[in-house]
Amino acid sequence: MPGAIDYEIGKRLHPEPPTREELDNMKDIEPTSAGIFLHKLHTIASEGNETLVKLGASTGCRWGDTACAIYTRSGDSAVCASGLYFHSVLGSTDVKYIMKYWLNDPSVGVKPGDAFFCNSPYIRGTHPPDMGIYAPIFYRGELLCWIGAVVHTGECGACEPGGMPTGSRSMYEEGLQVPALKIAENYRMKEDVLNYFNHMVRDPRALTLDIKARMACLRVVEKRLTPVIEKASPGYFTGVLRYVIQVTGEAARQRISTWNDGTYRFVQFIDTVGILHALTKVAVKLEKKGDHLYFDYDGSSPEVSDRVANSPGSGVIGVNTVYLLGHLFYDLPHNSGILEPMSFRLPDGSIVNASRESPKAGCAYVHEAGSLSVQYVLQNAIYATSPERTECAGNRGFDTLSYGGVNQYGEPFADAGAEMNGIGFGARSYLDGVDVAGAYFAPLTSEPGEVESLESHLPFLYLYRGFHQDSCGHGKYRGGVGMDYAVKVHAVPSTALGTWGFGSLITLTQGLFGGYGVPALPFLTVRGSNLDNMLSHTDPAIPSSARMLYQDQAIQGHYVLRGYPCVAEPTREGDLVAGGTGGGGGYGDPINRDPALVMKDLQNGVISHWAARNVYKVVYDEKRLAADAEKTKALRDAEKQDRKKRGKKFARFEKEWLQKKPSDEVIEYYGTWPETRYESFSYFGQWPGVKKGDK
Amino acid sequence: MKRIPITETVEIDLDKEMWCCSQCHAEIHPAREPYVKGCLVYERPAAEIYGPAIPVKSNSASISYAPQPDFMRVVEFYCPECGSLMTVQYLPPGHPITLEIELDIDKLKKKHAGSSK
Numbered sequence: 001m002p003g004a005i006d007y008e009i010g011k012r013l014h015p016e017p018p019t020r021e022e023l024d025n026m027k028d029i030e031p032t033s034a035g036i037f038l039h040k041l042h043t044i045a046s047e048g049n050e051t052l053v054k055l056g057a058s059t060g061c062r063w064g065d066t067a068c069a070i071y072t073r074s075g076d077s078a079v080c081a082s083g084l085y086f087h088s089v090l091g092s093t094d095v096k097y098i099m100k101y102w103l104n105d106p107s108v109g110v111k112p113g114d115a116f117f118c119n120s121p122y123i124r125g126t127h128p129p130d131m132g133i134y135a136p137i138f139y140r141g142e143l144l145c146w147i148g149a150v151v152h153t154g155e156c157g158a159c160e161p162g163g164m165p166t167g168s169r170s171m172y173e174e175g176l177q178v179p180a181l182k183i184a185e186n187y188r189m190k191e192d193v194l195n196y197f198n199h200m201v202r203d204p205r206a207l208t209l210d211i212k213a214r215m216a217c218l219r220v221v222e223k224r225l226t227p228v229i230e231k232a233s234p235g236y237f238t239g240v241l242r243y244v245i246q247v248t249g250e251a252a253r254q255r256i257s258t259w260n261d262g263t264y265r266f267v268q269f270i271d272t273v274g275i276l277h278a279l280t281k282v283a284v285k286l287e288k289k290g291d292h293l294y295f296d297y298d299g300s301s302p303e304v305s306d307r308v309a310n311s312p313g314s315g316v317i318g319v320n321t322v323y324l325l326g327h328l329f330y331d332l333p334h335n336s337g338i339l340e341p342m343s344f345r346l347p348d349g350s351i352v353n354a355s356r357e358s359p360k361a362g363c364a365y366v367h368e369a370g371s372l373s374v375q376y377v378l379q380n381a382i383y384a385t386s387p388e389r390t391e392c393a394g395n396r397g398f399d400t401l402s403y404g405g406v407n408q409y410g411e412p413f414a415d416a417g418a419e420m421n422g423i424g425f426g427a428r429s430y431l432d433g434v435d436v437a438g439a440y441f442a443p444l445t446s447e448p449g450e451v452e453s454l455e456s457h458l459p460f461l462y463l464y465r466g467f468h469q470d471s472c473g474h475g476k477y478r479g480g481v482g483m484d485y486a487v488k489v490h491a492v493p494s495t496a497l498g499t500w501g502f503g504s505l506i507t508l509t510q511g512l513f514g515g516y517g518v519p520a521l522p523f524l525t526v527r528g529s530n531l532d533n534m535l536s537h538t539d540p541a542i543p544s545s546a547r548m549l550y551q552d553q554a555i556q557g558h559y560v561l562r563g564y565p566c567v568a569e570p571t572r573e574g575d576l577v578a579g580g581t582g583g584g585g586g587y588g589d590p591i592n593r594d595p596a597l598v599m600k601d602l603q604n605g606v607i608s609h610w611a612a613r614n615v616y617k618v619v620y621d622e623k624r625l626a627a628d629a630e631k632t633k634a635l636r637d638a639e640k641q642d643r644k645k646r647g648k649k650f651a652r653f654e655k656e657w658l659q660k661k662p663s664d665e666v667i668e669y670y671g672t673w674p675e676t677r678y679e680s681f682s683y684f685g686q687w688p689g690v691k692k693g694d695k
Numbered sequence: 696m697k698r699i700p701i702t703e704t705v706e707i708d709l710d711k712e713m714w715c716c717s718q719c720h721a722e723i724h725p726a727r728e729p730y731v732k733g734c735l736v737y738e739r740p741a742a743e744i745y746g747p748a749i750p751v752k753s754n755s756a757s758i759s760y761a762p763q764p765d766f767m768r769v770v771e772f773y774c775p776e777c778g779s780l781m782t783v784q785y786l787p788p789g790h791p792i793t794l795e796i797e798l799d800i801d802k803l804k805k806k807h808a809g810s811s812k
Contacts, residue, residue: 261799266795384702505763506763507767514780516769520760553752589780647734647737647775647778650792653736674791
């Protein structure tokens with residue numbers, strides 16, 4: 001049935017089998033020439049992506065949470081610019097939907113100059129603010145390929161401002177959700193469609209500008225591609241698109257085959273279920289056999305039908321491409337081919353493979369927990385052969401502001417804070433993680449934005465932004481630290497302010513091989529503050545960091561701990577909100593860290609004296625920041641001896657440990673304690689003993 | 696056969712089929728089982744890693760960087776011989792220990808057959 005709600009399209013993330021025509025066109029491809037040609041295509045996509053960033057208005061678009069991609073005719077992502085690889089790969093399902101339902105439908109059709117708007121969570125696997133526009137590329141009447149521009153536009157008319165409502169109770173409270181709608185025809189925007197969208201959202205200006213930025217991106221790419229296709233020949237062009245996907249899959253397979261065969265496990269927890277603080281779990285078991293990886297998510301928590309806690313399966317898989325393409329296989333071409341040597345088994349009716357109607361606004365929480373688990377099982381698999389690629393995860397919690405209202409110019413605004421792009425990255429086997437590095441989902445391109453620029457269009461005054469002290473996981477190599485921030489509502493009577501993300505009650509991002517995970521992340525509001533008065537006479541007690549704010553509490557007012565996430569609520573002029581993003585996981589035993597590096601961290605303010613003394617066990621002169629090597633060694637030796645005394649043998653520890661259990665309230669949505677087992681699964685990619693279509 | 700490094704903190708002696716500590720090379724546990732079973736295990740109070748909570752002056756709340764104990768605990772695994780910290784797991788209280796790595800030892804032996812010590 002044309003336009004049906006399609007539960008299967010999201011499972012087509014893996015590359016399609018090559019067509020006979022593509023196979024014919026690949027016959028004469030010579031690798032070096034193809035590499036040069038692909039570089040040209042990547043440059044074109046990069047120009048498209050730059051156009052997108054320059055012209056967009058939303059937080060996501062302005063600060064680099066964007067992707068521009070070239071897809072094969074059948075919809076596989078072949079060339080991607082930007083670091084937001086999962087938007088490129090998940091766009092495959094949008095294009096495949098258009099090809100399946102609208103290509104031959106006489107009431108829609110696909111013609112030169114068309115463009116389709118798509119943001120359906122159940123097709124592309126992410127939440128409604130992730131909006132893509134896709135355009136077909138024709139040559140002499142023949143459809144050759146698709147191009148796409150995808151951006152997170154942080155407002156989509158959901159029940160809370162900013163596009164990611166914490167309190168949503170079903171998909172019908174999450175705003176605009178469009179499977180694939182023609183938004184341009186014959187190179188002209190359809191104003192009636194745009195007008196309809198603008199009547200659905202709080203911030204039509206940002207939505208319109210972001211849509212037009214996507215259109216400009218696509219037109220730039222089409223304009224550049226056309227002469228390249230003409231010069232090279234359409235056959236060579238389509239052949240190279242398929243060729244690069246196949247080469248990527250083969251190269252990944254080759255590398256995987258060098259890793260040790262075995263079973264690797266990881267569990268990651270989430271501390272929020274909608275507005276409630278409760279636990280859910282994403283479990284991943286990796287079976288590595290030969291040159292193939294089998295990821296099994298059995299044991300994850302069951303779907304929560306009426307709370308923000310769920311994701312479609314495609315998003316859970318697609319988001320792994322951020323780590324796979326951005327980190328582990330960074331030196332391979334970036335496209336859907338990376339999934340070819342990987343298969344996934346997701347339990348039906350679980351938070352990692354939820355049904356259509358449950359809320360999906362928080363799908364990113366599940367994506368982050370899932371991608372953390374996948375990254376960590378892989379670290380245990382790769383170290384033996386590729387220690388130089390071993391890397392802890394950067395913080396995955398988002399941990400940002402959500403806001404909406406009327407700004408200082410009387411204009412409506414609604415979005416998510418750029419702070420999400422200020423996380424610390426994970427420590428590596430030979431180096432600390434990068435401080436305030438970007439966003440985990442767009443590691444190469446995102447940035448947290450300039451304060452002055454943000455203040456120019458938002459009714460906020462930033463009190464401070466800087467290194468979030470001790471927000472890293474400590475270790476022989478520490479994770480990069482995140483960013484702390486405090487924002488005062490300014491020049492408007494009131495605005496709606498809340499937070500998005502998770503990790504206020506748990507360690508969200510864990511360490512590796514004896515390194516610690518990141519701390520829980522506080523977020524608070526100071527209501528009725530005297531900050532305006534303090535600012536009026538440049539009071540020296542005005543805090544310049546989260547630690548100073550929390551420890552001194554020099555600002556008078558009512559301190560309310562809110563955490564990540566919390567529903568946006570009216571926040572008055574002068575009220576302060578303060579929090580911080582998390583850092584990356586730590587690598588290796590912290591007492592193996594070079595004391596000189598600990599001193600350097602103190603000098604830079606990224607760790608506290610408390611951590612230097614108690615976690616790193618360094619003895620030093622606080623004034624000169626000079627470590628005493630002998631005393632430090634003695635203290636560290638004593639710590640090792642103490643560990644041997646306090647540690648229990650595994651069996652004895654386990655016997656006592658298994659008697660414990662969280663309170664019923666904490667595991668209300670967790671599923672069966674300690675593990676939920678499923679009977680029905682969805683398979684993405686081939687799975688041993690399972691025929692296509694089997695459950 | 697030589698010792699094969701598996702992670703930063705553990706290696707396998709393929710001849711003896713034993714997990715060993717990478718720091719002191721002590722034998723920890725049979726290699727056909729997860730190495731965590733050969734470690735000393737300790738539930739570490741989270742405040743010892745993340746610092747004490749900061750009381751809010753104006754009310755009874757406190758600001759904490761440590762995970763809440765009803766949600767998550769910190770479990771440390773030590774080498775029984777030298778006390779090196781081999782891995783850390785973050786688990787809700789009573790959640791089964793994650794058996795992180797189970798290698799196919801026969802394939803590993805085949806892979807390294809012929810390599811000298």
